Amino acid sequence: MPYEQLKLSTEKPVLSWAGHPLASQEIQMAKNVSSLPFVFKHVALMPDVHLGRGALVGSVVATKDAVIPAAVGVDIGCGMAAVKTPFHAKQLDGKLKKIRKDIEAAIPVGFNQNKIADRDASNWQGWQDFKNLHSGVSDLKGKAMRQLGSLGGGNHFIELCLDSEEQVWMMLHSGSRNIGNVLAQCHISTAKDLAKMTQTYLPDPDLAYFVAGTPKFEAYWHDLQWAQNYARYNRDVMMVRFKRIVEKHLAGGKPTKPLLEVNCHHNYAEKEVHFGEEVYLTRKGAVRAQEEDYGIIPGSMGAKSFIVKGKGNLASYCSCSHGAGRKMSRTKAKKQFSLDDLLEQTQGVECRKDKGILDEIPGAYKSIDEVMNQQLDLVEIVATLKQVVCVKG
Known part of the structure; x- marks a missing residue:
């Protein structure tokens, strides 16, 4: 699906592939990032976008002459x-x-x-x-x-x-x-x-x-x-x-x-060339x-x-x-789902079947x-x- 440009009053646009309206906190977080003076061209939000620290998880932020440590995140280089x-x-x-x-x-x-x-x-x-x-x-x-x-x-x-x-x-x-x-x-x-x-x-x-x-x-x-x-x-x-x-x-x-x-990162930053200019490209929950x-x-x-x-x-x-x-958050998942739900949603998978992983249940x-x-x-x-x-x- 093509992206949607969010209707925000910020200098730099925010392009979203989410396919659904963002929640108010998510919109505010997107506005906060796109309002920074060193952000380049626009901010891109991926289909799995959700709340993070400073910047949304699932956001791609290109910057000129600056980098935001919290936008990269605390699990530097996390990937697959x-x-x-x-x-x-x-x-x-x-x-x-x-x-x-x-x-x-x-x-x-x-x-x-x-x-x-x-x-x-x-x-x-x-x-x-x-x-x-x-x-x-x-x-x-x-x-x-x-x-x-x-x-x-x-x-x-x-x-x-x-x-x-x-x-x-x-x-x-x-x-x-x-x-x-x-x-x-x-x-x-x-x-x-x-x-x-x-x-x-x-x-x-x-x-x-x-x-x-x-x-x-x-x-x-x-x-x-x-x-x-x-x-x-x-x-x-x-x-x-x-x-x-x-x-x-x-x-x-x-x-x-x-x-x-x-082998690919999805929480990281690198120098890359986009739209003919070298930028610092931060992918916070996104893959190159x-x-x-x-x-x-x-x-x-x-x-x-x-x-x-x-x-x-x-x-x-x-x-x-x-x-x-x-x-949903890990806390909400633990409250909403039971061990029976976990057993049902992981049928056919050889894995732990205990409350210790209830926050990772597929329904979350x-x-x-x-x-x-x-x-x-x-x-x-x-x-x-x-x-x-x-x-x-």
Whole structure:
């Protein structure tokens, strides 16, 4: 579906692919961002847009000579990875529970971490630059090393899926763990302090920013890129472990060659060229969808997910949604749904069936089919996946 330009009294337009009217708080958040003087051309809202911190989750913001740490978010580099395997559904018969148990044993979830950093984690080249990160994380190197190869909590997950051809896929969702969170909080706090000190007017304190060319901007940009690289490598380490487990059960432990591999951020910022100008492009809950880019758009733990290829839509800054998007808060979901609801909505999925994941129940999320229908001009669907195993944080 084409976008709708919201009727807002702001200098920069807001283009929305949501396909429905935004709530009053969402409209105000969109206005706040689009009113900032350094915002470039327009703000783009993806089909899964919903409330966030400072900026809406599902928003794409191009800026000139400034960047907003809270708009990037605290899970820097959060994103998805997926691998298409040479295996088929029939090979999974009777093995799903064993695969889930092996995943849970090999990959720490929630607040857990590896007891010791393995070789893949210890040898990551990013450690060479750790000493140059914000002083607020100077004592976190050991923890960061042990958390490489761990999932985290919330909406992070590991799934074994089948596509419409009954081909087996591996998919996971995670970010930069505690180290990314602490780095983000340090810089968000610095930006807010700077705004107070300089008496800079902001429609929302969480829109405090750094100006390009200043030492504080350079420090944040350096740490941001480091955390994004950490997040991507974290997904790589988990996928290596995940692949070994699948090969153990389906190939007798023999290594196999992936048929397709995708690894993409959806909470991050990069320098990009749009409409002929270099900008700082922040995707807060959005995936890069330049022409021929592969991306991943997951549904909830009981719904379909999609491997997509970008169409390079310029109006969206070559972006697409990062998932279905929540339609209710975690607190509301826990109040509204019961364990029986969870059992019903996750039928056919080998996963935990307890109240500890009630806030992640499929009913708390928007319809992924509706979200996909709203972005036919942004991406084409390469594969439609349905999970058969799901491990939550």
